[in-house]
Amino acid sequence: MGLFTKDSKTMDDLLLHTLQDIYYAENQIVKSLPKLIEKATNRDLTQGLRSHLEETKNQITRLDQTFKKLGKSPEGTRCPAMDGLIEEADNLAGDVEDKDVLDAAIIGAAQAVEHYEIARYGTVIAWAQELGHDDIVRFLTTNLNEEKAADSKLNSIALRKGVNRKAAS
Ligand SMILES: [Fe+2]
Ligand SMILES: [Fe+2]
Numbered sequence: 821m822g823l824f825t826k827d828s829k830t831m832d833d834l835l836l837h838t839l840q841d842i843y844y845a846e847n848q849i850v851k852s853l854p855k856l857i858e859k860a861t862n863r864d865l866t867q868g869l870r871s872h873l874e875e876t877k878n879q880i881t882r883l884d885q886t887f888k889k890l891g892k893s894p895e896g897t898r899c900p901a902m903d904g905l906i907e908e909a910d911n912l913a914g915d916v917e918d919k920d921v922l923d924a925a926i927i928g929a930a931q932a933v934e935h936y937e938i939a940r941y942g943t944v945i946a947w948a949q950e951l952g953h954d955d956i957v958r959f960l961t962t963n964l965n966e967e968k969a970a971d972s973k974l975n976s977i978a979l980r981k982g983v984n985r986k987a988a989s
Contacts, residue, residue, distance in 0.1 A: 835947045837897065839886060842940050844896030846880050849933065852906045856930065859913045862923045864981045869930065872970045879966065882959040889955045905933050924987035927978045934971040941967060 853873045860866045887894040909929035916922040941964035948957050978984045 831947060831951055835944060835951060835953070836890065836892060838940065838944050838947070839883065839890075840895055840897040841899045842937070842944065843880070843883050843887075843894060844899045845902035845937065845940070846876055846883065847896055848899075848902050848906055849876050850880070852910070856909060856913060856926050860923055860926050861919045862977065862981070862983050864977045865923055865927065865983065868970075868973050868977055869926075872966075872973075875966050875970070879963045882963055886956045886959045889959075890953065901936060902933070905929070905936060909933070918987075920983070920986040920989075923983045924978065927974050927983060931971055931974050934967050934974065937967040938964065938971065 850873065853869060853876070857866055857869045857873070860869060884894045909926070909932075912925045912929055913922065916925050941960055945957055945960045945964060948954075948960060
């Protein structure tokens with residue numbers, strides 16, 4: 821379902837639709853992260869991705885609780901944006917031969933996913949606050965903070981842990 825279909829009549833519909841979008845995205849991430857973890861060689865990177873995979877599973881549980889609070893059953897709706905980001909990551913992982921360059925590529929692809937998640941969670945938190953759904957803001961904010969932390973960890977692996985430098989040399 822597209823964001824601007826006629827099914828989204830009210831702000832509450834829009835919130836629900838976007839939560840379903842995120843729910844789908846998180847589930848796709850759980851399916852696809854193991855492939856990237858397998859391809860990555862830098863130890864900080866594989867560990868970072870592995871721990872974010874576990875975090876992502878907990879995020880899905882928080883989304884389950886979010887739907888429950890809204891009196892809805894957890895359900896995903898296809899998110900072409902996340903499908904595209906994951907497809908790009910998979911293609912990249914298949915195309916880059918040099919292992920060091922591949923690590924840098926994986927970090928870039930993973931950060932694109934994190935930025936998408938940060939955008940989405942930021943939006944649903946603002947909408948939930950506006951609609952007075954304070955009971956779900958807590959769950960969503962925890963997820964948002966994990967995405968931000970994952971993004972800055974990837975940054976530090978690329979920069980301070982020397983992945984980019986190795987890839988460029
Ligand atoms: Fe996530
Ligand atoms: Fe994430």
